[in-house]
Structure formats: structure tokens, C-alpha cells
Amino acid sequence: MEWVVVISVLVLTILSLLRINVIVSIIVAAITAGLLSGLNVIESIEMMVNGMGEQANTALSYILLGAFAVAISYTGITAILVNFLIRVLTGKKTMMLxxxxxxxxxxxxxxxxxxxxxxxxxxxxxxxxxxxxxxxxGVATALTFGLKAPYVMIPAGFGLLFHQTIVDGMTENGAAITTGETALAMLIPGSGMVVGLLVAIFFTYRKDREAVPGAGGSEANFTAPSTEHVTFNRKHLLTIVAIIGALAVQIAFQNLIAGALTGLILMFALVVVPYRKGEQVMADGIAMMGQIAFVMLVASGFGNVLTETGAVNALVEVTSGFLGDNKSLIAIILLLVGLLVTIGIGSSFGTIPIIAALYVPICLAAGFSTMATAALIGTAGAVGDAGSPASDSTLGPTSGLNADGKHHHIWDTCVPTFIHFNIPLVLFGWIAAMVL
Known part of the structure; x- marks a missing residue:
């Protein structure tokens, strides 16, 4: 049973590296986990489908955030940013990244x-x-850094949700801690991501590279969106008001759906976007974020198979059972287990409640401090996210970089981010566990 997680994640990884569609890869990996746990194919599929509802909140959030982003772009305010970047950074690759x-x-x-x-x-x-x-x-690495490092280190916005999840998971299992303490604990692992970003930009991806047509699976004709000159106006000011409103509601209620919905309502209420454009904004938002939302749903189903069959518990128990009180070895094993689990589930937010229940008793028994335990849980939750085929931190960058069919999700996003972020996260997370 303890090998179910390892084998199923290997199946997911190998299929993805062979350029099999990520949704198909996740489904096959989930069925593999079910079969290895004694279920038949139909039972495995049913367990996966039953678990998809656990990410329904996230999926709906992404759809609404997509619509909100489309509404923001409708005003032309993003064209101002694009034009600025083009004007200031043309010919300056390092500064661009x-x-x-x-x-x-x-x-x-x-x-x-x-x-x-x-x-x-x-x-x-x-x-x-x-x-x-x-x-x-290099662009994918820069994007993934921005999508992960802030919430790993800063307890605001999405970071507040991440750190509160750590607090809740630890408190429920007998280790009281505050978000301020988790933020301090995660500074060391987060600094590993900074190192990874700098290595990627200044060394690994510094040289010129021609994009390969069709590398992302299609060679469709691509016309770059218009970036005509736009001057700042009243609509842009009201757009900023809507963004602030969305942020305020999200922080106040710790709910992405409420925040995105508030932003959308303000965009229409302030007549920044005409009411008649409502259907188009939603349709474009679904088109833009729908695939990512569905991948997250399927990944949640895979996670449900791993947890409901007891595969994750068995893996943690068998790896911790022979470690004794060797804190150094316990820390590295827990981080590697977190890497396996998170790559499979594809969500650090969704993984933390699972691993907190397993890690807290082990860490307390081994004599880790509460901050060291928080660093281990937070790092183990985040460590597989960057390189996971099913993670929003990798799916997001690919959605933009493969618009012209020249960027492969696995080889051009997942592999680079795995190398530059997950390896430093494991190393710096281990250091945090040792010194805190």
C-alpha cells in the first residue's frame, strides 16, 4: 500500500513527459492508484469523480477570476502595462524576466x-x-515564481489563505501557532525560490533560444492581441477602484469567489464595462480559465483516491516508522513525501490539510519546534506545486506562453520550474527545520 503514491505519481509523470494530455494522464494515474489499492476500474473512477467536488470552490473561483481579468482587459488598462514593458524593456532580456x-x-x-x-x-x-x-x-520560471513565492512568504491576499491553512492544520492536530509565526518560518524556504529564480534568469536561460512552432501541440495561426496606444482615463481609475474592492472583500472574508464576484459587479455597476457585454465577458472568462479549472477538478479526484484508499497515510507511516529520532533524516523524508503527494494532487492549498494531520504528531514526537514544524508542513505542501503537471502555478504560465503553439507544458514549464524551485525548496526547507 505504501508504494501506491509513488507508482501512481510516476505514472502521471511519465505519461506527462511523453506528451500525453495532462487530464488523461491524471485519470490514468488515479485508476492506477485505485487498482493498486484493490479497487476495480469502475470503483476507481467513481472515487475520483466523488473527490472532484473538493476543488469545486477553486474551479468556480478561477472562472470568475478569468471573467474579472477579461473585464479588466476590456478597459485597455492592460495595454498600458504591455506598451510600457515593450517601450522600456525591448532588448533587455534580463530586466524583462x-x-x-x-x-x-x-x-x-x-x-x-x-x-x-x-x-x-x-x-x-x-x-x-x-x-x-x-x-x-525563463519566462515560465519567472511567472511561476510570481505565482508561488509571494503566497509562500507573505500572509496577505492568497498568502493569507495559505498561511491560515497551515495554522488551522497544525492547531487542529495539537500544535498552536499564529500566521505571523508561519510567515517567519516560511521566509527561509521562500528564499530558496529567490535563489532558483536568479539562477534561471542569470545562468540557465540567459542564452538566445528560438521558439519552436508546434512545440505546444498546435501550429494554429496566431495573431498577437492589439497593443494600440492607450492613455490613462476615468475608466482606468474606476477599474483600479474595482480591483481594490475585490482585494478588500477577498481579505475580509478570505473567499476568492466573493472577491472575484465583487470585482465583476463593480466593473458593471461603475459602467466600466457595458452591461450588454456581460455575456461576452463570462464566455471569454470560461474559455480562458475553463481548462485549468477542469484540470484542478480532476487533480482533486486523484487526490481523493490517494487519501481515501489510505495510500498517503501508509507512505508516511512506513517512511517515519524506521527513522527513530534522527531529526535531520526525518525532515528530508517528510519533504520528499510532500513532494510526491503534492505533484500528484497539484495543489499546495489542498495538500496541507492532508499532510498536517500526519506530520504534526511525527514532528512533535521527534522534538521539532512549532515553527520548524510549520516550515516542514508549508514547504512540503509547496514543494511539488511548481513542477506538477496539474498545478495552477504551471498551467497558468503555459496558458499564456503557448497561445501561439510554441511552448510545451511539460518540457518548457514543468521541468524548468521543478529544477529551479523544488530542489531549492527542499534544501532550504530542510535548513529551516534544522535551525528554527
Whole structure:
């Protein structure tokens, strides 16, 4: 039973590397986990489908955030940002990647649209990337950094949800801690992501690279979205008001759906977007974010199979049972187990409640402090997210970079982000567990 997680995640990884569609890969991996646990194919599928509802909140959030992002782009305010980037950063590849990482970081804490900004901001820049021979793997790494590092280290916006999840998971299992303490605990693991980003930008992907037509599975004709000159006006000011309103509601109620819905309502109430455009805005939002939302649903079903069959519990028990009181070895094993589980489930937010119930008793028995335990849980939850085929942190960048069919999800997004973020996260997470 303890090998079910390992084998099923290997199936998911191998199929993805062989360029099999990520949804098909997740379904096959879930069925594999079910069969190895003694279920038949039909029972495995039913268990997967039953578990899909656990990410319904996330899926609906993404659809509404997509619609909100479309409404924002309708005003032309994103064209101002794109034009600025083109004007200031043309010919400056390193600064371009750093700027993209910075803009992406704002999507987690300041402008709460999460990954929904990527399909709007990145496609207009693809022609510039090609002209400058920018390595798109570097762009994917910069985007994923911005989608992960802020919430890992900063307890605001999406980060508040992440850190509160750690607090709730630990408190429910007998280890009281505050969000302020989890933020301090996650600074060391988060700094590992900063190191990974700098290595990717200044070393790994610094050289010129030609994008390959059809690399992403299609060679459809692509016309870059218009970036005509736009001057700041009243609509843009009201758009900023709507963004602030969405952020305020999200923070106040810790609910993405309420925040996105507030932003949408304000966009129409303030007549920033004409009411008659409502159907089109929603349709475009669904078209933009629907596939990602569905992947998250299927990934949740896979996670349900792993947890309901007891595979995750068995893996933790068998790996912790022979470690004794060797804190150094316990820390690295728990992080690697978190890597396996999170790559399969594809959501650090969804993984933490699962692993907290298993990790807290082990950590307390081994003599880890509450902050060291928080660092282990938070890092184990985040460590597989960047390189997972089913993670929003990888699906988001691909949705923008593959608009012209020249960027492969696995080889150009997942593999680079796995190397540059998951390896440093494991190393720095282990250091945090040892020194806190």
C-alpha cells in the first residue's frame, strides 16, 4: 500500500513527459492508484469523480477570476502595462524576466486575479520574445515564481489563505501557532525560490533560444492581441477602484469567489464595462480559465483516491516508522513525501490539510519546534506545486506562453520550474527545520 503514491505519481509523470494530455494522464494515474489499492476500474473512477467536488470552490473561483481579468482587459488598462514593458524593456532580456516576475508577484497579494492575468498579459508579448530570442522557459520560471513565492512568504491576499491553512492544520492536530509565526518560518524556504529564480534568469536561460512552432501541440495561426496606444482615463481609475474592492472583500472574508464576484459587479455597476457585454465577458472568462479549472477538478479526484484508499497515510507511516529520532533524516523524508503527494494532487492549498494531520504528531514526537514544524508542513505542501503537471502555478504560465503553439507544458514549464524551485525548496526547507 505504501508504494501506491509513488507508482501512481510516476505514472502521471511519465505519461506527462511523453506528451500525453495532462487530464488523461491524471485519470490514468488515479485508476492506477485505485487498482493498486484493490479497487476495480469502475470503483476507481467513481472515487475520483466523488473527490472532484473538493476543488469545486477553486474551479468556480478561477472562472470568475478569468471573467474579472477579461473585464479588466476590456478597459485597455492592460495595454498600458504591455506598451510600457515593450517601450522600456525591448532588448533587455534580463530586466524583462525580472519585470515579469515582479508583475506576477502582484497577482497574489495586491491585485487578486491569481493566474487569470497570464493569458491577457503574455500573448501580446510573444512577438517581442521571439524578436529578442528570449528563452520562454525563463519566462515560465519567472511567472511561476510570481505565482508561488509571494503566497509562500507573505500572509496577505492568497498568502493569507495559505498561511491560515497551515495554522488551522497544525492547531487542529495539537500544535498552536499564529500566521505571523508561519510567515517567519516560511521566509527561509521562500528564499530558496529567490535563489532558483536568479539562477534561471542569470545562468540557465540567459542564452538566445528560438521558439519552436508546434512545440505546444498546435501550429494554429496566431495573431498577437492589439497593443494600440492607450492613455490613462476615468475608466482606468474606476477599474483600479474595482480591483481594490475585490482585494478588500477577498481579505475580509478570505473567499476568492466573493472577491472575484465583487470585482465583476463593480466593473458593471461603475459602467466600466457595458452591461450588454456581460455575456461576452463570462464566455471569454470560461474559455480562458475553463481548462485549468477542469484540470484542478480532476487533480482533486486523484487526490481523493490517494487519501481515501489510505495510500498517503501508509507512505508516511512506513517512511517515519524506521527513522527513530534522527531529526535531520526525518525532515528530508517528510519533504520528499510532500513532494510526491503534492505533484500528484497539484495543489499546495489542498495538500496541507492532508499532510498536517500526519506530520504534526511525527514532528512533535521527534522534538521539532512549532515553527520548524510549520516550515516542514508549508514547504512540503509547496514543494511539488511548481513542477506538477496539474498545478495552477504551471498551467497558468503555459496558458499564456503557448497561445501561439510554441511552448510545451511539460518540457518548457514543468521541468524548468521543478529544477529551479523544488530542489531549492527542499534544501532550504530542510535548513529551516534544522535551525528554527
Amino acid at each position: 525580472l519585470a515579469i516576475a515582479g508583475v506576477a508577484s502582484l497577482s497574489q497579494n495586491l491585485v487578486p486575479v491569481h493566474i487569470a492575468f497570464v493569458p491577457i498579459l503574455i500573448p501580446p508579448l510573444l512577438k517581442l520574445f521571439d524578436e529578442m530570442k528570449v528563452d520562454r522557459r
